[in-house]
Amino acid sequence: MAVEKTLPKGQRVSIKDIARAAGVSHSTVSRALRNSPLVNAETAAYIRRLAQEMGYTPNILAQSLVTQRTYTIGLVVTSIADPFVDAIVDGVEALATREGYSVFLSSSHADPGREIAVVEAFHRRRVDGVIVLASRVGSLYTERLQELGVPIVLINNQAGGEYVYSVSADNLGGAREAVCHLLELGHTRIAYVGCHFRPPSNRHRLEGYRQALNRAAIPYDPNLVIHPRGFSDLENGQQALPHLLEAGATAVFCYNDRMAIGLINAARDHGLRVPDDLSVIGFDDIEMSAFVTPRLTTIHQPRYEMGRRAMAMLLALLAGEQVQDVVLPTELIIRESTAPPRSEP
Amino acid sequence: MAVEKTLPKGQRVSIKDIARAAGVSHSTVSRALRNSPLVNAETAAYIRRLAQEMGYTPNILAQSLVTQRTYTIGLVVTSIADPFVDAIVDGVEALATREGYSVFLSSSHADPGREIAVVEAFHRRRVDGVIVLASRVGSLYTERLQELGVPIVLINNQAGGEYVYSVSADNLGGAREAVCHLLELGHTRIAYVGCHFRPPSNRHRLEGYRQALNRAAIPYDPNLVIHPRGFSDLENGQQALPHLLEAGATAVFCYNDRMAIGLINAARDHGLRVPDDLSVIGFDDIEMSAFVTPRLTTIHQPRYEMGRRAMAMLLALLAGEQVQDVVLPTELIIRESTAPPRSEP
DNA sequence: TCCTTGGTTGCACACGTGTGCAAAAAGAAC
DNA sequence: GTTCTTTTTGCACACGTGTGCAACCAAGGA
Numbered sequence: 001m002a003v004e005k006t007l008p009k010g011q012r013v014s015i016k017d018i019a020r021a022a023g024v025s026h027s028t029v030s031r032a033l034r035n036s037p038l039v040n041a042e043t044a045a046y047i048r049r050l051a052q053e054m055g056y057t058p059n060i061l062a063q064s065l066v067t068q069r070t071y072t073i074g075l076v077v078t079s080i081a082d083p084f085v086d087a088i089v090d091g092v093e094a095l096a097t098r099e100g101y102s103v104f105l106s107s108s109h110a111d112p113g114r115e116i117a118v119v120e121a122f123h124r125r126r127v128d129g130v131i132v133l134a135s136r137v138g139s140l141y142t143e144r145l146q147e148l149g150v151p152i153v154l155i156n157n158q159a160g161g162e163y164v165y166s167v168s169a170d171n172l173g174g175a176r177e178a179v180c181h182l183l184e185l186g187h188t189r190i191a192y193v194g195c196h197f198r199p200p201s202n203r204h205r206l207e208g209y210r211q212a213l214n215r216a217a218i219p220y221d222p223n224l225v226i227h228p229r230g231f232s233d234l235e236n237g238q239q240a241l242p243h244l245l246e247a248g249a250t251a252v253f254c255y256n257d258r259m260a261i262g263l264i265n266a267a268r269d270h271g272l273r274v275p276d277d278l279s280v281i282g283f284d285d286i287e288m289s290a291f292v293t294p295r296l297t298t299i300h301q302p303r304y305e306m307g308r309r310a311m312a313m314l315l316a317l318l319a320g321e322q323v324q325d326v327v328l329p330t331e332l333i334i335r336e337s338t339a340p341p342r343s344e345p
Numbered sequence: 346m347a348v349e350k351t352l353p354k355g356q357r358v359s360i361k362d363i364a365r366a367a368g369v370s371h372s373t374v375s376r377a378l379r380n381s382p383l384v385n386a387e388t389a390a391y392i393r394r395l396a397q398e399m400g401y402t403p404n405i406l407a408q409s410l411v412t413q414r415t416y417t418i419g420l421v422v423t424s425i426a427d428p429f430v431d432a433i434v435d436g437v438e439a440l441a442t443r444e445g446y447s448v449f450l451s452s453s454h455a456d457p458g459r460e461i462a463v464v465e466a467f468h469r470r471r472v473d474g475v476i477v478l479a480s481r482v483g484s485l486y487t488e489r490l491q492e493l494g495v496p497i498v499l500i501n502n503q504a505g506g507e508y509v510y511s512v513s514a515d516n517l518g519g520a521r522e523a524v525c526h527l528l529e530l531g532h533t534r535i536a537y538v539g540c541h542f543r544p545p546s547n548r549h550r551l552e553g554y555r556q557a558l559n560r561a562a563i564p565y566d567p568n569l570v571i572h573p574r575g576f577s578d579l580e581n582g583q584q585a586l587p588h589l590l591e592a593g594a595t596a597v598f599c600y601n602d603r604m605a606i607g608l609i610n611a612a613r614d615h616g617l618r619v620p621d622d623l624s625v626i627g628f629d630d631i632e633m634s635a636f637v638t639p640r641l642t643t644i645h646q647p648r649y650e651m652g653r654r655a656m657a658m659l660l661a662l663l664a665g666e667q668v669q670d671v672v673l674p675t676e677l678i679i680r681e682s683t684a685p686p687r688s689e690p
Numbered sequence: 691t692c693c694t695t696g697g698t699t700g701c702a703c704a705c706g707t708g709t710g711c712a713a714a715a716a717g718a719a720c
Numbered sequence: 721g722t723t724c725t726t727t728t729t730g731c732a733c734a735c736g737t738g739t740g741c742a743a744c745c746a747a748g749g750a
Contacts, residue, residue: 014705014706014707015706015707016706016707024729024730025729025730025731026706026707026730027707027708027709027729027730027731027732028728028729028730030706030707030708030709031708031709031729034708036709038727038728038729039728039729040727040728040729043728043729055492057465057468057469058469058706058707059410059469059471059705059706059707060469060470060471061406061409061410061415061470061471061705061706061707062410062705062706062707062708062735063706063707063708064406064707064735065404065406065407065410065705065706065707065708065734065735065736065737066706066707066708066709066734066735067707067708067735068735070406072470079435080425080431080434080435080438081428081431081432081434081435081632082431083426083428086425086426086427086431087426089425089426089450090424090425090426090452093425093450093451093452094452097451097462097463097466102449102451102466102470103449103450103451104447104448104449104450105434105438105448105449105450106438106442106447106448107435107438107439117442118442120402121442121447123402124402124403124404124405125405125406125447126404126405126406147400234632234636261633261636262636265636268638287426287579288606288633288637291579291606291607291610291637292633292636292637292638293613293637293638359735359736359737360736360737361736361737369699369700370699370700370701371700371736371737372699372700372701372702372737372738372739373698373699373700375736375737375738375739376699376738376739379738381739383697383698383699384698384699385697385698385699388698388699403736403737404735404736404737406735406736406737407705407735407736407737407738408736408737408738409705409737410704410705410706410707410735410736410737410738411704411705411736411737411738411739412705412737412738413705
């Protein structure tokens with residue numbers, strides 16, 4: 001009520017209004033605005049000019065109702081406030097916008113209940129497709145997703161069954177490269193600090209860690225692998241330090257850069273010097289990794305590109321094309337947080 | 346075409362289907378699902394059970410068409426990949442979701458052309474309201490926004506005319522407090538590194554800087570105020586260093602934390618020690634500011650809360666209530682990057 | 691038995707747009 | 721001028737849902 005009074009009434013101009021003004025039927029207006037060849041060129045031009053003057057803006061809702069296409073996609077993330085996530089969102093949004101799609105963004109906070117609620121909401125809004133950038137995609141969740149009857153693309157999460165596609169970075173290869181780098185520097189006591197609430201990618205990175213050790217003929221020591229139980233990467237990294245020291249690690253491969261940065265801070269507070277006393281390598285190559293002290297050695301993930309490719313895949317699926325899962329290469333970025341181990345005194 | 350074949354057909358169950366199955370008219374089904382008292386309690390229960398079994402999901406598009414409410418809002422940001430922005434988006438999204446709204450996220454990349462396009466898209470989708478977290482809201486832009494006829498809330502940008510409301514942090518007070526902190530430490534040559542592409546907030550922070558100096562009876566020296574021309578905060582911070590040294594600054598107040606971090610890195614590369622040789626204070630209190638070296642002294646902005654309040658304001662406006670602009674308090678967070686000036690040798 | 695009342699239900703229209711089909715208008719060929 | 725073809729237009733229905741109004745039904749009272 002009050003809104004009506006307070007706000008200037010929105011230009012509720014419909015094609016019917018234009019039709020009335022032009023003295024034609026709404027069908028003709030519809031055709032003219034869609035550049036149909038079934039309308040006389042002159043009338044069409046007149047109608048388009050009229051629409052312009054009257055400030056007409058098509059109502060996509062009504063269009064969608066009949067065309068069964070909303071030109072809308074749903075994007076589920078765990079948390080928006082995560083430098084890994086936001087670059088991907090950026091990539092998705094850029095391509096989506098360019099192609100005339102709008103994106104619904106929702107975060108699940110890794111809560112299964114909310115994940116379901118989000119999917120439900122997307123269904124009610126009849127999105128054309130869904131991109132999931134979530135941690136754990138439970139079997140139940142995936143089933144529910146498939147029931148939507150719309151294409152789904154998972155990022156960094158190859159849990160997909162049928163009708164579910166994925167884009168991811170080469171987690172396994174990247175992890176292997178990270179650990180190889182430490183091995184080449186001469187380390188043998190190399191630890192892995194994993195992430196318990198991102199099972200799919202964590203599994204691959206752990207596997208890469210094991211493969212690298214294996215190739216170097218270094219036995220796998222469970223004491224050197226920890227999975228902190230918290231939900232904050234920075235804190236998890238910090239809290240990992242005591243265990244690492246106890247296990248006698250001289251180098252650490254962290255699940256991601258934020259953990260690595262947390263760990264480096266804890267080390268500094270503990271009087272340890274990185275990389276002299278402890279080498280640390282991360283994963284992701286977030287922007288800040290080049291601005292912490294020491295600058296972080298890490299594995300670069302093409303995050304923006306991952307988002308772009310996910311959207312591209314969705315577009316292809318919507319166009320009825322066949323698609324294949326994508327795995328993008330990672331790259332080792334050597335900075336200052338890794339060095340040879342101190343020679344034993 | 347191929348999509349139809351490849352994907353399981355979405356459950357296109359409408360109230361008409363339910364009506365047919367229940368042997369009633371679609372009106373009755375509609376009323377039953379909306380818990381209208383105009384339906385027999387038993388039939389209503391039966392219909393609801395049936396809807397459940399048939400996997401019915403209401404089509405919000407159709408609902409919106411008749412109710413003229415989409416329960417959708419548009420959120421415009423400059424860039425998603427910005428730690429200042431993402432916490433706000435988080436706050437907006439959390440409250441929106443809780444209240445049954447979905448949010449369209451679009452980034453403008455500070456490009457006026459794209460900003461207009463985004464607004465246009467929002468209009469076509471008939472969003473119920475818009476939140477703008479953009480840099481510069483040109484007069485043209487604001488006009489266009491108002492034509493939408495929907496409530497608008499600006500964040501950190503009181504450029505609003507009529508029908509445009511705002512939520513912001515106390516940029517002026519925060520800046521004053523930052524500079525006072527430096528003054529209290531004994532600095533007199535205090536510089537300000539501003540941001541040219543965020544005019545509204547930059548103006549307030551600069552004003553706070555001047556007020557603080559004024560109160561301390563220190564004359565304003567234009568040489569101590571720089572506005573780097575780039576569009577990357579980190580780089581702008583780095584590039585500011587030479588000018589600052591030339592101007593003889595012993596302390597620097599930066600427009601935001603990212604600039605401060607860039608500046609600190611440049612200082613380190615230049616062989617300067619922060620805070621011993623140069624004190625640096627930022628603005629925002631992004632998460633990373635507590636994890637760089639030295640830990641950054643800064644002005645905390647309640648970003649999540651700003652997003653929440655903006656959404657709350659939009660909800661109030663949509664409910665027809667009167668609202669007033671909101672200015673949230675900031676807080677000085679003293680860490681390690683500020684210290685008294687070195688006594689002159 | 692008839693009328694009134696209150697509770698249920700369906701008809702019909704609306705929201706804004708797209709489109710198959712038939713009708714009308716215009717032009718072409720004879 | 722007549723007939724056939726082509727172009728242009730409008731009618732009517734569809735998409736999925738909400739709702740005013742009239743009609744129906746059952747129960748209660750006179």
